[in-house]
Amino acid sequence: MIIHSILGCIKDVAKPDKRKEILRAAVELIAEQGFHGAPMAMIAEKAGVAAGTIYCHFRSRDVLINELYLEIEERITAFLQDGYVVENTIRERFLHLVTGLLRYFIAHPLDFRYMEQFHNSPYGAAFRRDKCLGKSDNNIYMELFEQGVSQRVIQDLPLIVLAALTFGPLISIMRDHTLGFVTLDDRLIEKIAASCWEALRQ
């Protein structure tokens, strides 16, 4: 019994929560090699667990991949909400969100690469389909766009078009950044954010 609890303690220090390790290994591999380059056995190895162990925490590969997506999305949302002041102007808030997103992805390139892989895959397609049916896109961005349109600050275009004008460039640029084709510094980030705003504003 005593031995047990001692071992328990040791383990509490040494064992960094298998579920987290699995998720960490998965982002890394999928971000770097794509879904193809990340078979379950490899994820397990990188996570330091047995292949079967993954299935103790995730019902299937699909579940793991979707769960991973949701976790990252949550982290991003949290990051963006920090410092988001509802009282600021639409433009200020827009710039906050856009520069924030770029900064988050620059700081967490694996998260960015993962999101990309996810979106451009059957997983992403299925996800979008579900989201669409549920329609519960209570997104921080969408609210902003709606307000902007109703206040005649942003062009009167379908929300989805406004989203495309905003995120399309960001994704493209981030990709170029992760591939080393540009290096985004603060000045460039702000210029890009301003350009995106120009595309939206009335």
Place this chain on the structure above:
Amino acid sequence: MIIHSILGCIKDVAKPDKRKEILRAAVELIAEQGFHGAPMAMIAEKAGVAAGTIYCHFRSRDVLINELYLEIEERITAFLQDGYVVENTIRERFLHLVTGLLRYFIAHPLDFRYMEQFHNSPYGAAFRRDKCLGKSDNNIYMELFEQGVSQRVIQDLPLIVLAALTFGPLISIMRDHTLGFVTLDDRLIEKIAASCWEALRQ
């Protein structure tokens, strides 16, 4: 003699050129299901040929996929060059290219979906890497951006950022269009093109 020419005619109608059939089947499947959902056997079946026949025309799966990409790229380039007037202003030419691209993809949604799948896959990555090393990006867009920058009509940003500001939104919107989330009509296309211009211009 007569029989011959009749047979010839019949063949002209009936013989569907297997190479073309294979390419057609491949775009369709890959566009709709992704690379995963398009194994060689399925492509062959959809093309109405035997599995081995594909290898009479393409050395390997990779070659088929890359060849397909090049063919589509060529078709797009040809389409955009039609009606492109070098004497027009930068803005006019920009709008021609952007609306042209949207119109092409709306008319050929499978081509769009294929390009997307390709770019977001190891194939696309390898392709980009090669292109980068060769650096021979004698692209119609890039020339226009360079001119625009040197004439102080377009903001002085890295070309790659200008490309992102242009194509990023287009890709996003096209994706939404193919998924039925918006319907792009001529009016909307022009508004979007104009917005993209606003993001670029000085």
Place this chain on the structure above:
Amino acid sequence: MIIHSILGCIKDVAKPDKRKEILRAAVELIAEQGFHGAPMAMIAEKAGVAAGTIYCHFRSRDVLINELYLEIEERITAFLQDGYVVENTIRERFLHLVTGLLRYFIAHPLDFRYMEQFHNSPYGAAFRRDKCLGKSDNNIYMELFEQGVSQRVIQDLPLIVLAALTFGPLISIMRDHTLGFVTLDDRLIEKIAASCWEALRQ
């Protein structure tokens, strides 16, 4: 506790160690049908395992085939070393090795057939090439030949020629034996060994 050990016993009898089973099935098939006649699926079936299981134990077909070769070679070496007396005359030791080899192969005809298949195949060629580069042929036979030559008991010919004069006949005869064209009994084995010695001696 008791149950445990009983189960242990049963397992010792019943559990046939898949790796061994695979190797056994592989020798049998390859010896009897050649490499062509031994596809992985057939080996698996004969071993009573699933096709994929082979790859749990051997990284690839090539690895399986080479490993099998090494195992057999080891068994032969062990067999020949048993009863090999360094103090005996060159001739006595030569006869020990030659008759020993024949006896081993007669007792293990599958091993003989496998070795033959292996040597006369790309595997054998690659193997020989590697061995040659490494040159570490610390072979029991070669030592004996060297001694024999330096003591003027064996003709002064290149070692490789001495090897050919020794093993060439043995292989031919063994092949005829396995095909049922001769039956090797002890008397014949000794006569053959003596003949080989006549070919070598000064």
Place this chain on the structure above:
Amino acid sequence: MIIHSILGCIKDVAKPDKRKEILRAAVELIAEQGFHGAPMAMIAEKAGVAAGTIYCHFRSRDVLINELYLEIEERITAFLQDGYVVENTIRERFLHLVTGLLRYFIAHPLDFRYMEQFHNSPYGAAFRRDKCLGKSDNNIYMELFEQGVSQRVIQDLPLIVLAALTFGPLISIMRDHTLGFVTLDDRLIEKIAASCWEALRQ
């Protein structure tokens, strides 16, 4: 008609007999790469004919391979019979045959490699089986062995054993020669032939 015969003449000069070309290409490829490395399409290409053309001359791959074997065997027999003097002693005739065989193979290494490939393959096995059933081994060597035994010049061993004592070493040495492990010159050839005789003689 005239045109036809002229063309015929031209062809007789230009066209080097497709059948021969196919056989030539086949030995070369099979000798150098083994049966695996010589698919029909590759043989056809090397022969400068279409894939289907091979089937105009040989009913199947197996037929081609067996025919090729017979042709080479015939050439060897012809070569050995040249200068074979029935009046000479057994020993003299034996040395003639053995050195002759070595010399033929040294001069035609592709033939040697082909024979080896053939013998160590299902083809060779089947061939031997058939030969055995037919028993029509009216071989020049076998006659000599029989004479030698009946004249008490050669040991009284089964003919097949005598054959093994003779050809076993030759094949081994030839292999080493083609692989560049020894270089056979006239002196060495004669020494080897003499050694083989020592193994046989009473």
Place this chain on the structure above:
DNA sequence: AATGAATGAGCTTTCATTCAT
């Protein structure tokens, strides 16, 4: 909860052979 050997469906590719021309 954790393990990892085992599974077997499914993948890409090869190649002897056929047959319309």
Place this chain on the structure above:
DNA sequence: GATGAATGAAAGCTCATTCAT
């Protein structure tokens, strides 16, 4: 006879998932 595009069976190998321990 000659062609070569087309065939399709069969090969080696991968990998998500299971399950006895």
